[in-house]
Amino acid sequence: MAFPLEHHDIRTNGVTLHVAQCGPANGPLVVLLHGFPEFWYSWRHQIMELAAAGYRVWVPDQRGYNRSEKPAGISAYQLKQLGADVLGLLDAAGVAQAAVVGHDWGGIVAWWLAVWHPERISRAAILNVPHPAVLGQAARKVPRQLLKSWYVFFFQLPWLPEWLFRRRQFRFGRGVLRGTSRAGTFSSEDLVRYVAAWNQPGALTSMINWYRAGLCQPSRTGRVSIPLLLLWGKQDAFLEPRLAAFSLQQCAQGQLVYFEQATHWLHQEEPAAVNRHLLDFLRLGLPVSFPI
Template sequence: MSYPLEQRLVPTNGLRLHVAQSGPESGPLVVLLHGFPEGWYSWRYQIGALASAGYRVWAPDQRGYNLSDKPRRVRDYTIDALAADVLGLLDAAGAKTAVVVGHDWGAAVAWHLAANYPERIRRAAVLNVPHPQVLAQALRHNPRQLAKSWYMLFFQLPWLPEGLARLRGWWAARQAMLRTSAKGVFSPEDLDDYSIGWAQPRAMRSMINWYRAAARYASRLGKTGRVRVPLHIIWGENDAFLEPELARASLQYCEAGRLTYLPASHWVQHEMPEEVNELLLGFMR
């Protein structure tokens, strides 16, 4: 059965998030958390499949993105605030627990939620981001990973990253997605849709503030400990940003973890949507 896609502004944690919703109202809640530099649209291939399987799906634009509220301070984008936004969505949905699925930065939020709020997170799936402690260790001791993460250092500069991003109709952001994905994964129309979100007032600065907050308040990310709830790592092994061994190293922080490598890039749910959907549905059952 197919369900319509609804779009609503949902109050949570003192702000409003724009949320794409689908699926039966009484279905178990699944929250899909996007990464940088996307938005709810990054889950367009997953929302319908999960809704048709009987799940109530919420895919928010996380704070700072697209049509959601955009607090001005860097400290408004700490991992604690990002996690509190998601817990507020569960409350707004009337759900005591949920399955959370995250990609890229959304996966970092999912790791944090699964480790620190097991009473609210029933299961978690993370796509192409390792456990925060594994990434921190790699940045200190793995020269290959440090080289791949050069942009994280660049994003610490004030004003310049977001200023350059605006040049030539968001050319740099478009090229970054095209060059790190398989040919044809992102159509010109897809990139136009993303560009609308990037052009929202204060959006690009807010999106980059996630990286600034991670560096300035690194100890908060470090509070992500062991994960006791079932967790599935899905990893595109041709990731241009992250070394593939980080996925396997992350299993040491999971009491009930599993790992699946797929022959895809960082943008795994775009490139192999059917395989990702099958893995998610099997895991959630």
Template sequence: MSNPAAQAEPWTHHEAVVNEVRLHWVQAGEGPLMVLLHGFPEFWYGWRKQIPALAAAGYRVVAPDLRGYNQSDKPAGIRPYRVQSRVDDVAALIRHLGAERAHVVAHDWGGIVAWWLAMVHPERIDRLAILNAPHPRAFSREIRRNPRQMMASWYAGFFQLPALPEAALRARDYRMLRGIFRAESVRPGAFSGEDIRRYRNAAAQPGALTAMLNYYRAAVRYPPPPTRTIPHPTLLIWGVRDQALTLELTEGLEPWVPNLRIERIPEASHWVASEYPDRVNALLTGFFGPAGG
């Protein structure tokens, strides 16, 4: 029997094995391929306010659950979550979808994947848009010289511990995880109770919480390859009230990303796409232009 609620969704659900992992994604629209990459602790649903608008602009919009998240596979151990594996997942997904290249929009850990995808597989990207995810060179610079960034990144050190971070995030029905979306800096109403329930349920799937935290653990244990200049037209959208990532991360990027445009939104937090979807959607459609144009 069909599910009426699923029929009402403005996207369809798909899955396939790519790069030796089964990935789940949602898809909407027709036209040039656009891939949306979520961050921690979200899943494809983090783009719920962008998918319809970008599909209406004439794009085939695909938003996957990255490996370890929600309905995608959750390989055991830390090594499967190193940056190269996640980058290869996205490159393989683009090929699986029948495209040579795609526009890529990404946030947080998805943004880290996208920065590296542009460096490691530049042939797979047309244009790139990043939301509140630091360029690797900028983050390395600021974590060394900026005490504010060092303090803001405390949680990444905590996540290196075995088992304890999982227990803390799971405690009291995932109270800490749910609180991430209701921090003081977050615009009221950006996340509904249903939104937070979905994030809680995705994190509660067997193996998901450890897999999500293994992104942080793998980043320390398995350093990525050397950085390269990113030639693609790139848009960086930055919520200035981000409590985990300082504004200095948006400065001095031109030597590494020479074709860069930066849009800072002073009143937005880390969750800029959920807080100010109309503004973000307008920036994205303006940057990518009319499909086929």
């Protein structure tokens, strides 16, 4: 059965978030959390598949992105606030628990929720981002990671990152997406949508403020007790694959699946395989491993 894609504005944790929704109203809730520099549309290959399987899917533009509210100041983007936004969405949906799936910065929010609010998160699936404690130790554990993380330090500068990202019709942002993904992953139509999201008033500074706030926060967090699935594209231009294995050590009920040929954008490059893993995980618990 095909379900319509709905768009709602939902008040949570003092901000209003735009949330794309799909699936049966009484289905188990799954929240999909995008990363940088994306928005709800990055989950376009997963939304309908999960809805068709009987899940109610909520996909927010996280605070600072696209059509969601963009509070001023770096402190508004601390991880505790980002996690509280998601908990507020669960309250708005009227559910005690939900599954969460996160990619990139959305994955960091999912890690935080899994550690600090296991009573609200039934299970978590995370794509291409390590446990925050591992991320904080990355330079020591995997020295090559320091070179890959250059942009994190660049984003700490005032105004210059925004200027570079915006100049020449967002050529830098478009180039990052296409230059770090497999050919054909982002179509011209996709990039038009991304540029429109980046061009929302205040969006660029708010998006980059996630990095500015993140570098000022302690990286130590606890172990994950709930079931967790970690999916990782090995050709990631930003994060070393070994960080995934270190992250698995932080999980009591975790499983890691590597995608040998996928990049950081694996859910858009290999949606059929990613969807299969997600559905197996959501339906049956931890999936058995099978070749990609």
